[in-house]
Amino acid sequence: MSFSSSVTSLLSISTPPAHYLAQNPLNRLSFKREDKEFLRKAFTHPTTKFLPFYKLDPAVCKNTGELHYISLADVRPYLAEHPIEKPEKDYLEAALENKKLAPVTIYLGTSSLGDSEKEWEAGNIFAIDISSLDDLHKRLGESGVVFQNFRSLLVTGTISIESFGICSFARSLLDWNNRFMYCPGCGGPQVASLAGTKRICVQSALGRADCPSKHGVNNYQYPRTDPCVIMAVLTHDKQRILLGHGMRLPPGMLTCLAGFIEPGESIEEAVRRESYEEAGITVEKVMYHSSQPWPFPQSLMIGCFGIAKEGSVISRDKDLELDAADFFTREQVREVINWDASKGDALFKLPPPTSIAYRLIRAFAYDQWDISGSTIKI
Amino acid sequence: MSFSSSVTSLLSISTPPAHYLAQNPLNRLSFKREDKEFLRKAFTHPTTKFLPFYKLDPAVCKNTGELHYISLADVRPYLAEHPIEKPEKDYLEAALENKKLAPVTIYLGTSSLGDSEKEWEAGNIFAIDISSLDDLHKRLGESGVVFQNFRSLLVTGTISIESFGICSFARSLLDWNNRFMYCPGCGGPQVASLAGTKRICVQSALGRADCPSKHGVNNYQYPRTDPCVIMAVLTHDKQRILLGHGMRLPPGMLTCLAGFIEPGESIEEAVRRESYEEAGITVEKVMYHSSQPWPFPQSLMIGCFGIAKEGSVISRDKDLELDAADFFTREQVREVINWDASKGDALFKLPPPTSIAYRLIRAFAYDQWDISGSTIKI
Numbered sequence: 001m002s003f004s005s006s007v008t009s010l011l012s013i014s015t016p017p018a019h020y021l022a023q024n025p026l027n028r029l030s031f032k033r034e035d036k037e038f039l040r041k042a043f044t045h046p047t048t049k050f051l052p053f054y055k056l057d058p059a060v061c062k063n064t065g066e067l068h069y070i071s072l073a074d075v076r077p078y079l080a081e082h083p084i085e086k087p088e089k090d091y092l093e094a095a096l097e098n099k100k101l102a103p104v105t106i107y108l109g110t111s112s113l114g115d116s117e118k119e120w121e122a123g124n125i126f127a128i129d130i131s132s133l134d135d136l137h138k139r140l141g142e143s144g145v146v147f148q149n150f151r152s153l154l155v156t157g158t159i160s161i162e163s164f165g166i167c168s169f170a171r172s173l174l175d176w177n178n179r180f181m182y183c184p185g186c187g188g189p190q191v192a193s194l195a196g197t198k199r200i201c202v203q204s205a206l207g208r209a210d211c212p213s214k215h216g217v218n219n220y221q222y223p224r225t226d227p228c229v230i231m232a233v234l235t236h237d238k239q240r241i242l243l244g245h246g247m248r249l250p251p252g253m254l255t256c257l258a259g260f261i262e263p264g265e266s267i268e269e270a271v272r273r274e275s276y277e278e279a280g281i282t283v284e285k286v287m288y289h290s291s292q293p294w295p296f297p298q299s300l301m302i303g304c305f306g307i308a309k310e311g312s313v314i315s316r317d318k319d320l321e322l323d324a325a326d327f328f329t330r331e332q333v334r335e336v337i338n339w340d341a342s343k344g345d346a347l348f349k350l351p352p353p354t355s356i357a358y359r360l361i362r363a364f365a366y367d368q369w370d371i372s373g374s375t376i377k378i
Numbered sequence: 379m380s381f382s383s384s385v386t387s388l389l390s391i392s393t394p395p396a397h398y399l400a401q402n403p404l405n406r407l408s409f410k411r412e413d414k415e416f417l418r419k420a421f422t423h424p425t426t427k428f429l430p431f432y433k434l435d436p437a438v439c440k441n442t443g444e445l446h447y448i449s450l451a452d453v454r455p456y457l458a459e460h461p462i463e464k465p466e467k468d469y470l471e472a473a474l475e476n477k478k479l480a481p482v483t484i485y486l487g488t489s490s491l492g493d494s495e496k497e498w499e500a501g502n503i504f505a506i507d508i509s510s511l512d513d514l515h516k517r518l519g520e521s522g523v524v525f526q527n528f529r530s531l532l533v534t535g536t537i538s539i540e541s542f543g544i545c546s547f548a549r550s551l552l553d554w555n556n557r558f559m560y561c562p563g564c565g566g567p568q569v570a571s572l573a574g575t576k577r578i579c580v581q582s583a584l585g586r587a588d589c590p591s592k593h594g595v596n597n598y599q600y601p602r603t604d605p606c607v608i609m610a611v612l613t614h615d616k617q618r619i620l621l622g623h624g625m626r627l628p629p630g631m632l633t634c635l636a637g638f639i640e641p642g643e644s645i646e647e648a649v650r651r652e653s654y655e656e657a658g659i660t661v662e663k664v665m666y667h668s669s670q671p672w673p674f675p676q677s678l679m680i681g682c683f684g685i686a687k688e689g690s691v692i693s694r695d696k697d698l699e700l701d702a703a704d705f706f707t708r709e710q711v712r713e714v715i716n717w718d719a720s721k722g723d724a725l726f727k728l729p730p731p732t733s734i735a736y737r738l739i740r741a742f743a744y745d746q747w748d749i750s751g752s753t754i755k756i
Contacts, residue, residue, distance in 0.1 A: 022644035030640065031655050031697040169642030176641065179590065179598065180562040187560030187567070212557065217675060219604055220557065223641045226597055227605040227678055262408065263554065263601045263676045264547030266400035267669040277409050288666035291645040297595060298641045300605055302680075319409040 019292040020154065020354040024165030026109035029120055033107060033194040036084070038117065042110070042124040043072070043084045043195075050075050051108075051166070052130045053174055054137055054147035058167050062144045065158040067166070070140070075128055078103055078136065084195055095191045095202045104129045104177045106196030108170055126195070127170035129177070151296060154354045164354075172298040173197065176223050179297070185220050186211040198222060227300045229270045230258035232289075232360040233281055235327055236310040241364045242279060243348070244325035253349040254324070255357045258301070271306050279325050280315030281308050289363070292356040303356045305364075333365035397670040398532065398732040402543030404487035407498055411485060411572040414462070416495065420485070420502040421450070421462045421573075428453050429486075429544070430508045431552055432515055432525040436545050440522045443536040445544070448518070453506055456481055456514065462573055473569045473580045482507045482555045484574030486548055504573070505548035507555070529674060532732045542732075550676040551575065554601050557675070563598050564589040576600060605678045607648045608636035610667075610738040611659055613705055614688040619742045620657060621726070622703035631727040632702070634735045636679070649684050657703050658693030659686050667741070670734040681734045683742075711743035 032038045042048060049069035052059045059068040082102040083091040095101060105128045112123040130136050137147075150171055153159060159167075173196055183190050183201040186209060190199040199221050204211035213220040233242040233256075243254035259274035261267065268286040275283045283306035292301045314325050332347060339346035351357045362368065410416045420426060427447035430437040437446040460480040461469040473479060483506045490501040508514050515525075528549055531537060537545075551574055561568050561579035564587060568577040577599050582589035591598040611620040611634075621632035637652035639645065646664040653661040661684035670679045692703050710725060717724035729735045740746065 019644065021642070022647060024642060024647065028640070028651060030651070031699075165642070169640070172641030179596075182560055182562050182565030184558040184560050184562050184568075187565045189565070190562075218557075219602060219675065222604075222638070224597065224602060225605055225639055225641050226600075227603055227639075260600070261603055261605075261678060262406065262547070263550030263603050264399070264402060264543070264671045264673055265678075266397065266671055267678075267680070269400060269402065273406060273408070293642045293644055295642055297597065300639060300643075300645075302645070321409075 018161075019290060019356055019359065020157075020161060020164045021168040021293050021295065022165065022291065023161045024109075024169055025162045026111055026125060026166060026169075027120070028109040028169075030197075032120070033197050038121070039084050039107060039195055041121045042107070043126070045121050045124060047122045048072055048124045048126065050105075051125060051127045051170060052136070052140065052145075052147075053127055053170065055131050056171055056175055056178075057147040057149050058153075058170070059140060059145050060148045060153075060159065062146055067159055067163045068140070068145045069125070074136070075105075078130075078133055079105060079128075083193070088193065089206070092191065092200075092202050092206050095189055096206070096208075101191065103132060104174060104192050104196050106170060106173045106177070106192075107194075108166060125166065127174060129174050155352045157352075157354055168293050168295045171295040172225075172293070173223060175295070175297040180224075183211060183213055183220060185213040185218075190221070193221075223298065225298055225300050227261045227267075227302060228258055228294070229261055229267060229274060229304060230256050230301045230356055230360070231271045231275065231283075231286075231304045231306045232256050232364050233275050233279070233283060233306045233308055234364065236308050236312070238307065240327035240329050241333065241361065242275075242281060242308070242314070242325060242327055243361070244279060244322040246321055247323055250349065252345065253351065254326075254328075255351045255355075256360055257322075258357075260299075261302070267302055267304065271304050275306055275308075277319040278316070278321050280313070280318060282312045283307065284309050289360060290356065294356075301356050303360050305360070330365050330367070333361060337362065337365060396539075397668060397734055397737065398535075398539060398542045399546040399671050399673065400543065400669065401539045402487075402547055403540045404489055404503060404544060404547075405498070406487040406547075408575075410498070411575050416499070417462050417485060417573055419499045420488070421504070423499050423502060425500045426450055426502045426504065428483075429503060429505045429548060430514070430518065430523075430525075431505055431548065433509050434549055434553055434556075435525040435527050436531075436548070437518060437523045438526045438531075438537065440524055445537055445541045446518070446523045447503070452514070453483075456508075456511055457483060457506075461571070466571065467584070470569065470578075470580050470584050473567055474584070474586075479569065481510060482552060482570050482574050484548060484551045484555070484570075485572075486544060503544065505552060507552050533730045535730075535732055546671050546673045550603075550671070550673040551601060553673070553675040558602075561589060561591055561598060563591040563596075568599070571599075601676065603676055603678050605639045605645075605680060606636055606672070607639055607645060607652060607682060608634050608679045608734055608738070609649045609653065609661075609664075609682045609684045610634050610742050611653050611657070611661060611684045611686055612742065614686050614690070616685065618705035618707050619711065619739065620653075620659065620686075620692070620703060620705055621739070622657060622700040624699055625701055628727065630723065631729065632704075632706075633729045633733075634738055635700075636735070639680070645680055645682065649682050653684055653686075655697040656694070656699050658691070658696060660690045661685065662687050667738060668734065672734075679734050681738050683738070708743050708745070711739060715740060715743060 061068040108125045110123045188203040193200045201211045203209035261270040271286045272283045275281045285307040287305045289303040336346045439446040486503045488502045566581040571578045579589045581587035639648040649664045650661045653659045663685040665683045667681040714724045
């Protein structure tokens, strides 16, 4: 699917809008991740596919431009000792002895549309980190496979929306497995468990040490997801939108304000705090719009509209994250969206159409989004 | 404020509803946390107050039932070596030498309504973990201070809504500081920095070791917030609500389904996945309602309504998290809400009115919530 056609079709999808990275077609079967017997069947089923990642970039076929999957036969030599098939205890012992461990392999789910255990055994997809598998990397390269920078794929938009969704899950989990090598509770080594969807403290699991990760409610060993707010702040009369330029953005690009939600903060509070801190704007009403996972490394972007207090003016003397910020009319934003690049530079640049920021800005410009479209009068 | 009056007033607050734990009145000044000079002024200002926590439970005055703050004079003996006042480097060296470190002290923000640096210096609040300060704990106890289980405070509802908001932030950060003692990137010791709002890898900060936490985008050292969905799933005709009983709930209590959002998943996808996995229900339309931080330990509950596909029926054979689930009419839910306890047991019990689950259920029962109340036709 070409970029423009996929954008067009996406924009026509039902309210709330369907975002890139938020269209994973797989059934994750998260409740089967502890079922070792099921995982083994899924792993070895003839229909199972493996999506290789090299340094967090997915395999893409040079010819088709789509994701490139490989088979169990391709990866088996590297996964002979994998705990999906072997006892996990052996794997843990090997980790303590500093033996080379099998590459991180993540269970992503099944594409089967069925609703029974038997049907779920087919159509499964795993992601595999081949960063350390030089020979496989070379062989794939020779057969026309490239490992494309995933962030740049979001700009070029050459893979399908469904493929973006699959990569979004896989990339975040691979990254998390790479980052959280040690147990934050005791400092000992951690390894992947439940096919890459949990990490466990090796010494504690083997009974060699006590670790707080073994006790009570713990989030040490589960994937991290960092919720962020991203907001289109409108003037009190809703006629202009606040756009800013952060230090790290490409020159000339303006976009929505955004920031991490802090512990003990609601979405609405975070929108108000970030608007105040970054641009000095007091936001009153906050309205949720939609959400988009952002796998760089594992954020969840929560898109909102915020309405500024009457008379609230921009000041950038607090947070100092923005080096420019201003309010723009619908007409100005539309002109940028429809700008003919051959005429030179537009008033400013926008983030790519695959981003929730673009969708919020576009929704403002075209008066397109009306939250009452998702009204429920119960 | 008594419990019943505070609930009543809360329920009348504007749409989207204001939740317990989501009403922190402090200006967090998150952009001042790296400004050591400002932190020092805030720390030593005569108007500054310290909120003691003992094993994550806040200090409450037995007489008033409200939070009990103490002064800098009370805590100074324990904070003589605190990095807010002393060079952080000394603190890091002490951590490597296993010297006793000052108790974790967290900057929560200012209650000052001003908008200038000078004004922010007044009215600041810090939380201090006195779990290891036996003498201070004893002295406070003798003066009529109790350390009340924070979860039970949510049921009794004796502190003000604003105090809940302050505790929600403080408790999550104290817990996080306690849990993440070691660097997940290199396994070395971590200590609190930026007045408890960041943790840093000691060896890496002192240049004694290289650690991935020093490079690129990293979330090793920032507070963790775990986003969850909690949803009122309605039948296709919106006349009945799905309520379930999880294994760990008190007997007879029914509530909304909920679950953690996974990496690479939108809010809407998580609502659909959890509804399918826990109750076998296919959810079509998903609508955001409101959000509530849940500091046990550091969750963000994202409340939604979901509309089931026509004819979708309950099955609990997948996730096995629920041991009961059924659909209930508005009349049935209202009867439970208004049940006269002297008549014996109601049809079922509901979660406490301080929870977002209760608010979602009540919104259904009284047809109270109409998302178009927060409509923005831009």
